[in-house]
Amino acid sequence: MSAASQSADRRNFSEAHLADRAKFIRLETLRLTRIAGAGHYSSTFSAAELLAALYYAHLRIDPANPQWEDRDRFVLSKGHAAIGLYPVLADLGFYPPSKLDDFTRLGSAFGDHPDMKKIPGIDFSSGSLGHGLSVALGMALAGRMAGRDYRTYCMLGDGELNEGQIWEAAMAAGHFKLQGLVGIVDRNQLSIDGPTEKVMSVEPLVDRFTSFGWDVRRIDGHDMPTVLATLAALKPAGEGKPQMIIADTVKGRGVKYMELSLDWHVGNLVGADYDDAWSEIEAGLQPLETEKA
Amino acid sequence: MMGAAGQDQSTLFRGDDTELRLKDAKSVRGTPAKSMPAFILGDELADLAETDPRIVVATADLANSSRTRDFANRHPARFIDFGIAERNMITAAAGMASCGMVPYVATFASFAAILGAEAIKTDCAYPRMPVRIIGHHSGISMGFYGTSHHSTEDLGMMRSIADLTVVCAADANQLRAILRASVDHPGAMYIRLGRGRDAEVYEEVPADFAFGKAAKLRDGSDLTIIATGSQVHASLAAADRLAGDGKSVRVLDMHTIKPLDADAIRAAARETRAILTVEEHNIVGGLGSAVVEVLVDEQRLPFRRHGILDEFSLIGPPAALYAHYRLDADGVTETARELLDRIN
Numbered sequence: 001m002s003a004a005s006q007s008a009d010r011r012n013f014s015e016a017h018l019a020d021r022a023k024f025i026r027l028e029t030l031r032l033t034r035i036a037g038a039g040h041y042s043s044t045f046s047a048a049e050l051l052a053a054l055y056y057a058h059l060r061i062d063p064a065n066p067q068w069e070d071r072d073r074f075v076l077s078k079g080h081a082a083i084g085l086y087p088v089l090a091d092l093g094f095y096p097p098s099k100l101d102d103f104t105r106l107g108s109a110f111g112d113h114p115d116m117k118k119i120p121g122i123d124f125s126s127g128s129l130g131h132g133l134s135v136a137l138g139m140a141l142a143g144r145m146a147g148r149d150y151r152t153y154c155m156l157g158d159g160e161l162n163e164g165q166i167w168e169a170a171m172a173a174g175h176f177k178l179q180g181l182v183g184i185v186d187r188n189q190l191s192i193d194g195p196t197e198k199v200m201s202v203e204p205l206v207d208r209f210t211s212f213g214w215d216v217r218r219i220d221g222h223d224m225p226t227v228l229a230t231l232a233a234l235k236p237a238g239e240g241k242p243q244m245i246i247a248d249t250v251k252g253r254g255v256k257y258m259e260l261s262l263d264w265h266v267g268n269l270v271g272a273d274y275d276d277a278w279s280e281i282e283a284g285l286q287p288l289e290t291e292k293a
Numbered sequence: 294m295m296g297a298a299g300q301d302q303s304t305l306f307r308g309d310d311t312e313l314r315l316k317d318a319k320s321v322r323g324t325p326a327k328s329m330p331a332f333i334l335g336d337e338l339a340d341l342a343e344t345d346p347r348i349v350v351a352t353a354d355l356a357n358s359s360r361t362r363d364f365a366n367r368h369p370a371r372f373i374d375f376g377i378a379e380r381n382m383i384t385a386a387a388g389m390a391s392c393g394m395v396p397y398v399a400t401f402a403s404f405a406a407i408l409g410a411e412a413i414k415t416d417c418a419y420p421r422m423p424v425r426i427i428g429h430h431s432g433i434s435m436g437f438y439g440t441s442h443h444s445t446e447d448l449g450m451m452r453s454i455a456d457l458t459v460v461c462a463a464d465a466n467q468l469r470a471i472l473r474a475s476v477d478h479p480g481a482m483y484i485r486l487g488r489g490r491d492a493e494v495y496e497e498v499p500a501d502f503a504f505g506k507a508a509k510l511r512d513g514s515d516l517t518i519i520a521t522g523s524q525v526h527a528s529l530a531a532a533d534r535l536a537g538d539g540k541s542v543r544v545l546d547m548h549t550i551k552p553l554d555a556d557a558i559r560a561a562a563r564e565t566r567a568i569l570t571v572e573e574h575n576i577v578g579g580l581g582s583a584v585v586e587v588l589v590d591e592q593r594l595p596f597r598r599h600g601i602l603d604e605f606s607l608i609g610p611p612a613a614l615y616a617h618y619r620l621d622a623d624g625v626t627e628t629a630r631e632l633l634d635r636i637n
Contacts, residue, residue, distance in 0.1 A: 138388025168381035
């Protein structure tokens with residue numbers, strides 16, 4: 001049995017457990033935001049189910065061997081959601097959770113954006129939007145050249161799709177037929193200045209990536225069974241269309257006053273804001289206002 | 294039509310037209326192709342790749358101009374043409390490097406270093422990825438292609454990036470030495486090539502090449518000329534002429550702009566009476582600026598920077614431009630004489 005499968009055996013694939021881990025991601029994001037005095041909490045909340053499903057149920061990784069050459073690669077192109085990824089890596093055993101206690105303090109390895117040279121389990125540094133898909137493209141090309149069968153995953157923000165380099169990488173991935181490259185767009189509908197479709201429209205995303213040669217599916221990024229089934233249905237690395245998952249999500253999901261609000265992109269949470277957010281997350285995801293109507 | 298250097302520009306224009314026209318040339322105006330940087334890049338990398346499976350080569354739709362086509366012909370599975378998408382190429386190379394590859398990515402210097410600067414900083418230098426960014430046709434060597442294709446700012450931009458090695462090849466043999474030494478060198482590297490048809494400076498591959506260690510090509514006591522890249526050859530020719538004036542001139546090939554050989558500069562300041570820097574680059578930010586940052590802590594001595602005087606170049610055939618901007622033996626000699634006049 002390989003190191004990876006042993007590691008995978010330790011992971012818990014049940015939907016209830018994964019929903020609990022998504023809750024853990026949101027609560028840890030709150031805690032770390034308070035340590036730092038600021039954090040990108042709402043962009044992390046939108047990706048919580050996606051990160052939980054990837055890391056606790058799907059990716060071929062081994063926390064005891066972060067540099068394992070055959071591991072799946074994961075590039076967090078929307079690096080500002082690292083605050084939600086750090087606790088996951090600690091929880092899985094890449095490093096002790098206590099490492100996060102001095103989050104963002106002078107000299108800490110853990111900043112607002114992830115650093116591959118300082119943090120085990122981070123496959124590439126990010127922070128400047130628009131780079132991640134190119135990084136992942138290179139990783140997938142390297143895997144093909146080396147005859148390895150790992151897949152390379154890249155989580156993108158939707159606002160980030162305004163960056164031209166994303167489309168350079170998208171074009172190249174289709175051209176090189178990198179089936180092992182998997183893009184995941186956290187389609188949380190907002191960038192800093194407003195709804196993406198008002199600031200700089202990114203739709204129609206399915207048509208756009210399809211026309212660039214990708215195999216595209218669009219899902220509810222907060223529905224754990226759907227996320228799990230979509231990941232499980234991914235094709236293996238090889239020659240074929242790169243695979244794109246457009247995950248429709250809600251920025252700030254899990255805390256009612258943040259959901260699709262422009263007022264909560266980055267900052268600190270204090271007093272009742274913090275307490276309300278904590279108790280709402282503890283209660284688990286509730287139907288959206290639009291769903292109730 | 295006669296140009297600034299008294300050469301027939303119509304001939305120059307034809308001779309300097311396109312790289313494609315030269316791709317199968319055995320020689321250019323009597324200089325064997327094998328002794329010119331542009332003609333050996335792909336083959337040298339292909340030789341290195343014979344024994345090193347980590348080496349991959351990429352270009353952005355300039356396989357002929359860079360002669361990386363020669364690599365592609367020998368190692369097709371390890372060659373990638375990214376099309377006209379330089380940032381994607383540089384960042385993807387960093388992704389490949391993170392998986393154990395040693396990528397050499399080549400395009401015109403203006404697009405490699407200036408367009409690609411942020412990708413070089415963020416994806417290559419900071420994470421210390423062993424990506425080798427090769428900027429060919431640097432300086433004003435693109436001639437009449439114009440300012441968009443000139444690269445007289447790249448050294449200034451690249452040398453302000455921490456943990457990036459910045460090196461300039463003076464000729465084909467030095468380029469071979471650079472490439473051989475680069476394979477296992479830690480971190481990211483910017484390799485600046487000149488026009489690709491630069492005249493020979495080193496008769497053979499310099500065995501003592503080391504990054505960060507200037508090569509003393511002539512010793513002397515009156516003046517030190519510190520040159521890099523294309524201007525090493527011109528500076529040696531100038532030193533010969535100045536010898537005719539009875540002047541003893543030291544010539545340093547400062548191939549590595551970063552890390553800079555500060556010891557060699559300090560020694561020149563103590564052992565010779567004046568310093569002249571010569572570069573095919575803006576005098577702002579490049580070799581001259583780097584040298585002056587060392588000299589500011591030394592005793593004062595006459596100093597001049599020779600290069601592009603903080604302006605966008607005219608367009609014109611390359612040879613005419615070199616003459617116009619005095620980036621040749623005549624120009625270096627003339628500037629050196631002006632400087633030496635100040636100490637006599």
